[in-house]
Amino acid sequence: MRKCFIAFTSLLFLFLIASRGYCSDPMQQLRVTVDKVIEILKRPDLKSPDKEELKRKLLGEVISERFDFQEMARRALARHWRKRTDQERKEFVRLFRKLLERTYLRRIEQYSDERIIYKEERIDPPYAIVKTVVITRDSVEIPIDYRLMQRSNDWKVYDVIIEGVSLVNNYRKQFDRIIRSSSYKSLVDRLRKKVE
Amino acid sequence: MVKHQRQGFFLFCFIFVFLIFFKCTVFAEDTVSHEKDYLDEETITTVADPLEPWNRLVFQFNDRLYFWLIKPVARGYSMVVPEDFRHAISNFFHNITAPVRVVNCLLQGKIKSAGVEAVSFVLNTTGGVFGFHDFAGKDLKLRVVDDEDLGQTLGNYGIGNGIYIVWPVLGPSTLRDTLGTIGDGFLDPVNYLELENAIMVHTIEFTNKTSLHLGEYEDIKASALDPYIAIQDAYIQYRNKKIKK
Numbered sequence: 248m249r250k251c252f253i254a255f256t257s258l259l260f261l262f263l264i265a266s267r268g269y270c271s272d273p274m275q276q277l278r279v280t281v282d283k284v285i286e287i288l289k290r291p292d293l294k295s296p297d298k299e300e301l302k303r304k305l306l307g308e309v310i311s312e313r314f315d316f317q318e319m320a321r322r323a324l325a326r327h328w329r330k331r332t333d334q335e336r337k338e339f340v341r342l343f344r345k346l347l348e349r350t351y352l353r354r355i356e357q358y359s360d361e362r363i364i365y366k367e368e369r370i371d372p373p374y375a376i377v378k379t380v381v382i383t384r385d386s387v388e389i390p391i392d393y394r395l396m397q398r399s400n401d402w403k404v405y406d407v408i409i410e411g412v413s414l415v416n417n418y419r420k421q422f423d424r425i426i427r428s429s430s431y432k433s434l435v436d437r438l439r440k441k442v443e
Numbered sequence: 444m445v446k447h448q449r450q451g452f453f454l455f456c457f458i459f460v461f462l463i464f465f466k467c468t469v470f471a472e473d474t475v476s477h478e479k480d481y482l483d484e485e486t487i488t489t490v491a492d493p494l495e496p497w498n499r500l501v502f503q504f505n506d507r508l509y510f511w512l513i514k515p516v517a518r519g520y521s522m523v524v525p526e527d528f529r530h531a532i533s534n535f536f537h538n539i540t541a542p543v544r545v546v547n548c549l550l551q552g553k554i555k556s557a558g559v560e561a562v563s564f565v566l567n568t569t570g571g572v573f574g575f576h577d578f579a580g581k582d583l584k585l586r587v588v589d590d591e592d593l594g595q596t597l598g599n600y601g602i603g604n605g606i607y608i609v610w611p612v613l614g615p616s617t618l619r620d621t622l623g624t625i626g627d628g629f630l631d632p633v634n635y636l637e638l639e640n641a642i643m644v645h646t647i648e649f650t651n652k653t654s655l656h657l658g659e660y661e662d663i664k665a666s667a668l669d670p671y672i673a674i675q676d677a678y679i680q681y682r683n684k685k686i687k688k
Contacts, residue, residue, distance in 0.1 A: 411684025
């Protein structure tokens with residue numbers, strides 16, 4: 248009886264530990280990435296304009312570890328995604344990624360001198376949301392939420408919500424409008440003109 | 444007897460393990476289920492925009508106005524007035540509109556927030572020297588998460604956006620939020636000054652506010668493919684979120 252109890256308790260612990268480890272991941276993973284981004288933005292040796300390209304490259308590497316651009320593109324194009332060929336999708340992800348990196352970096356760059364607080368994470372496998380707050384110098388609080396998705400052992404960001412405004416939803420509305428009022432081709436042209 | 448006990452024990456174990464196994468999901472159900480919006484992969488926030496051609500014109504007008512007049516003025520102003528000063532002025536205007544927030548908290552049944560707003564007002568007006576210093580918020584950490592206004596109150600009562608409207612100078616709004624802004628205007632003490640003075644004070648308020656947010660509009664424009672739609676959608680998402688709170 249006793250043996251049985253011990254066996255059961257250890258089993259229980261095992262499950263608890265396993266589920267804890269599984270549950271506590273996304274915030275930690277996100278924090279590592281955001282810290283890395285801010286570190287690069289603050290590096291004095293990358294501040295000069297001629298280092299801009301190197302800086303972009305480093306940032307791109309760090310960000311692509313955590314952000315799932317294909318998922319973002321798929322969600323932003325929504326029903327229009329299904330009609331695209333593999334080639335078109337690939338090209339679209341490439342262009343959209345550039346735009347998103349720029350948008351996100353511009354935002355986070357402004358906040359790099361401020362305090363970022365990781366408030367809470369909620370997990371509903373395979374989804375998770377990590378709520379952060381940026382506190383500016385005059386103590387205005389700007390909530391930034393990250394939506395993440397589990398990909399094997401990693402959590403990948405598929406949407407960033409700044410002050411209640413979802414980036415992906417915002418682009419979805421713009422893309423849908425442009426495609427419906429003109430065409431997919433003109434959307435890609437506009438996107439290309441914007442980032443290249 | 445012993446056999447029964449053992450059977451019971453195993454059943455207990457089984458249920459327990461079962462529960463633990465599903466703990467994550469069950470637990471998550473409680474906390475996340477009320478915002479399952481991540482499952483909506485294709486939702487588009489919509490607002491009726493029958494005035495779109497007109498709104499786009501006003502949007503263009505505001506864009507020019509911003510770059511040709513408002514921005515240079517705010518820039519000049521920010522060079523003359525130090526940032527700390529501008530924050531103090533912003534605090535002052537935030538403080539005198541406390542009645543708007545208190546009333547709207549009450550109208551939404553947020554008694555505690557109403558209390559916090561009222562107490563902050565008293566503390567900031569006295570300890571914060573006429574509200575120039577955010578004594579309650581900064582020193583006492585007494586803060587309401589969300590500034591309430593009449594537009595949100597109406598939304599809270601179930602009144603929809605109506606139609607999207609872009610106002611000259613003032614920018615994006617909806618029919619509901621416009622009514623809200625007008626209603627709130629009655630609780631803004633500045634509007635009880637003589638007309639000329641009121642306009643002057645509002646101009647200072649507006650310039651001061653713009654000087655603290657230079658670059659934000661430029662950022663939105665730079666990251667948008669259709670800035671009109673981007674700002675319309677951001678406005679609607681932002682307001683919907685505030686109303687939900």
